[in-house]
Amino acid sequence: MDTSALFVQKPGHISGQPVHRKKPAGLSQRSRRLQTSQGRQERLVVAAIGSEGKDKAKLKLGENLDDRIMSGEFSDVGSTKERLTRPLRKLLAQDPIGPGRVLALALARVGQRWRTAAARRMPVARGDIREIIGQPVFIPLFKLYQVYGGIFKLSFGPKNFVVVSDPQITKQILLTNAGAHSKGLLSEILDFVMGTGLIPADGQIWRSRRRAIVPSLHKKYIAAMVELFGDCALRGTAVLERAAAEGKAVEMENFFSRFALDIIGKAVFNYEFDSLTTDDPVIQAVYTTLREAEYRSTAFIPYWNIKPLLYLVPRQRRCLEALQIISDTLDELIAKCKRLVEEEDEEFVEEFLSQADPSILHFLVASGEEITSKQLRDDLMTLLIAGHETTAAVLTWTFSCIADRPDVVARIREEVDRVIGDRKPGIEDIRNLRFTARCIAESQRLYPQPPVLIRRSLEPDTLAGFEIQEGQDIFIATWNLHRSPQLWDRPDEFDPDRFGPLEGPAPNEVTEDFKYLPFGGGKRKCIGDQFAIFESVTALAMLVRRFDFAFAPDAPPVSMTTGATIHTTNGLWLCPKPRADLEEVRQREAAAAQGGNSAAAVAHEEPAAAGAASSAGGCPLQTAAAAAAAVSASFWAAWGWADGSWM
Numbered sequence: 001m002d003t004s005a006l007f008v009q010k011p012g013h014i015s016g017q018p019v020h021r022k023k024p025a026g027l028s029q030r031s032r033r034l035q036t037s038q039g040r041q042e043r044l045v046v047a048a049i050g051s052e053g054k055d056k057a058k059l060k061l062g063e064n065l066d067d068r069i070m071s072g073e074f075s076d077v078g079s080t081k082e083r084l085t086r087p088l089r090k091l092l093a094q095d096p097i098g099p100g101r102v103l104a105l106a107l108a109r110v111g112q113r114w115r116t117a118a119a120r121r122m123p124v125a126r127g128d129i130r131e132i133i134g135q136p137v138f139i140p141l142f143k144l145y146q147v148y149g150g151i152f153k154l155s156f157g158p159k160n161f162v163v164v165s166d167p168q169i170t171k172q173i174l175l176t177n178a179g180a181h182s183k184g185l186l187s188e189i190l191d192f193v194m195g196t197g198l199i200p201a202d203g204q205i206w207r208s209r210r211r212a213i214v215p216s217l218h219k220k221y222i223a224a225m226v227e228l229f230g231d232c233a234l235r236g237t238a239v240l241e242r243a244a245a246e247g248k249a250v251e252m253e254n255f256f257s258r259f260a261l262d263i264i265g266k267a268v269f270n271y272e273f274d275s276l277t278t279d280d281p282v283i284q285a286v287y288t289t290l291r292e293a294e295y296r297s298t299a300f301i302p303y304w305n306i307k308p309l310l311y312l313v314p315r316q317r318r319c320l321e322a323l324q325i326i327s328d329t330l331d332e333l334i335a336k337c338k339r340l341v342e343e344e345d346e347e348f349v350e351e352f353l354s355q356a357d358p359s360i361l362h363f364l365v366a367s368g369e370e371i372t373s374k375q376l377r378d379d380l381m382t383l384l385i386a387g388h389e390t391t392a393a394v395l396t397w398t399f400s401c402i403a404d405r406p407d408v409v410a411r412i413r414e415e416v417d418r419v420i421g422d423r424k425p426g427i428e429d430i431r432n433l434r435f436t437a438r439c440i441a442e443s444q445r446l447y448p449q450p451p452v453l454i455r456r457s458l459e460p461d462t463l464a465g466f467e468i469q470e471g472q473d474i475f476i477a478t479w480n481l482h483r484s485p486q487l488w489d490r491p492d493e494f495d496p497d498r499f500g501p502l503e504g505p506a507p508n509e510v511t512e513d514f515k516y517l518p519f520g521g522g523k524r525k526c527i528g529d530q531f532a533i534f535e536s537v538t539a540l541a542m543l544v545r546r547f548d549f550a551f552a553p554d555a556p557p558v559s560m561t562t563g564a565t566i567h568t569t570n571g572l573w574l575c576p577k578p579r580a581d582l583e584e585v586r587q588r589e590a591a592a593a594q595g596g597n598s599a600a601a602v603a604h605e606e607p608a609a610a611g612a613a614s615s616a617g618g619c620p621l622q623t624a625a626a627a628a629a630a631v632s633a634s635f636w637a638a639w640g641w642a643d644g645s646w647m
């Protein structure tokens with residue numbers, strides 16, 4: 001089945017259905033564009049998954065929350081006991097004879113002690129759960145952060161969460177006292193899909209799986225993957241060229257989701273989803289499962305824990321069927337991989353990379369480690385989910401950030417023309433695509449994926465002087481850290497230069513001292529960080545080199561919806577057009593190449609040829625391995641991985 005119709009449509013139509021337009025009455029196209037260029041924050045509207053049409057009510061809720069925060073209603077300031085006994089104290093103090101006044105004095109002393117004790121308690125924001133649901137949870141958390149500061153307790157009836165938005169407290173939880181925290185709620189939510197995979201796992205299982213999986217992402221593997229990224233970007237280019245020729249808009253979130261799925265399928269278990277051009281039940285099953293994981297992470301009543309409901313509720317039945325399809329597919333791939341490993345009989349050495357199948361699965365099977373099929377399936381599913389939606393979201397929001405920034409696009413182009421021209425980037429080239437990489441880093445600041453990290457304390461602890469009990473659920477509000485006016489100058493502005501000179505180190509949680517967490521930090525830091533950065537830089541460079549992108553004229557405003565990552569509510573509709581001066585630039589490059597300038601040598605690789613190469617058997621590994629071998633230690637040092645922190 002041809003899938004291009006799923007994300008390429010005439011502007012104003014999504015999947016063949018007329019778009020439910022939400023443009024406010026009286027807001028002309030021109031004023032909408034003005035809003036866009038003047039401040040992204042202004043045009044963001046928040047909404048919840050699957051609840052279109054209720055936006056008005058939700059916005060009211062949001063406004064209501066603002067009013068209530070400002071009125072101090074949420075606050076538990078001072079001591080309640082002291083407040084309640086105050087009228088009595090005042091009454092006793094009026095006693096003309098004496099005993100009342102003595103009692104009033106005693107009460108005042110006790111009240112003072114109560115007030116001092118209250119001052120040591122963490123600020124508490126109490127609320128009605130309806131204030132939070134119905135919008136991406138990080139939006140009300142940001143508003144509450146502005147009132148209560150870097151650490152406060154959010155309390156709903158019997159449930160409460162400590163919300164952390166302070167870099168130093170974050171550092172303590174993720175780095176210096178990481179052992180005292182587990183994934184808590186997250187493990188419970190993700191159990192049905194990831195089991196004891198690396199993201200939800202804790203304790204000994206986490207340690208042994210991290211030790212087994214991290215070595216598979218070695219330098220030769222990453223170099224092979226950079227080849228794969230380029231091949232997939234060329235396939236994406238072909239899709240965009242078709243849309244441009246037909247004058248159609250493209251829903252970029254869907255496009256990047258398929259782009260990232262194709263890559264992660266090959267990279268993790270050598271499966272050709274080919275979702276940019278086809279659709280099949282396995283792809284549908286992956287999406288059903290992903291949506292269910294997001295649904296469960298934002299739903300408040302875990303009814304799926306009641307076994308019979310898994311079979312009675314249609315969405316749960318569909319999810320079970322999808323899980324079965326994926327499980328069967330993974331079992332087949334694991335069996336195939338085991339046969340291949342037996343046949344090839346290659347010695348397993350450090351930085352092992354199979355020529356026929358460079359996937360992580362192949363590395364794990366070839367390592368000979370005794371591991372159950374269930375654990376292997378959990379590992380693969382975890383990597384599939386961790387590496388797919390996150391990267392797709394990063395690319396989607398990056399394109400949203402640059403679509404109305406011709407100044408930024410011009411700088412990316414200047415860099416790409418100079419460094420790679422029409423070539424696919426090799427691993428060394430990425431070192432020189434520094435401004436392009438900064439655009440990805442800045443988009444990750446504005447739209448962190450995921451916007452909130454979840455932990456649970458395993459033992460009593462003290463955070464910023466406040467006592468934390470064992471079992472306390474904690475949210476690290478990455479969105480708050482990344483958007484804090486106290487931590488960043490012009491926090492809502494897309495400014496790729498904010499991280500300092502391009503020659504300096506790539507920004508990460510260490511360079512920014514935990515106010516910036518694009519990939520988490522400490523021992524649970526993302527293991528796919530350089531994989532994801534290289535993938536995103538390759539896609540951004542190759543697509544911006546070839547196309548101009550503009551917001552589709554009749555498309556709905558770009559708005560946010562949250563799941564595990566930040567999605568758009570109605571898509572990101574862009575119109576790709578072939579870059580106006582591309583031929584001119586190519587001629588200049590060709591002339592320079594003929595003139596002996598080898599740096600500008602251009603090898604025009606056309607999408608069809610690249611697609612054929614990739615479907616014929618994947619990456620040109622020899623080239624990749626040679627490239628990896630040639631990559632100097634200083635390259636990895638420049639990206640901050642020389643200390644082995646990427647492992």
Ligand code: HEM
Nearest residue numbers: 198199386387390391394449453519520524526527528532
């Ligand atoms: C731009 C893309 C990506 C982003 C933004 C991202 C972000 C993150 C973040 C923030 C964490 C830390 C979660 C926490 O502390 O609770 C994490 C963990 C993780 N990521 Fe990524 N990730 C990306 C791509 C990838 C890729 C491509 C892979 C695999 C190939 C991957 C695999 C993992 C795994 C396995 C963990 C769990 C590590 C552990 O707990 O030991 N991620 N990621």
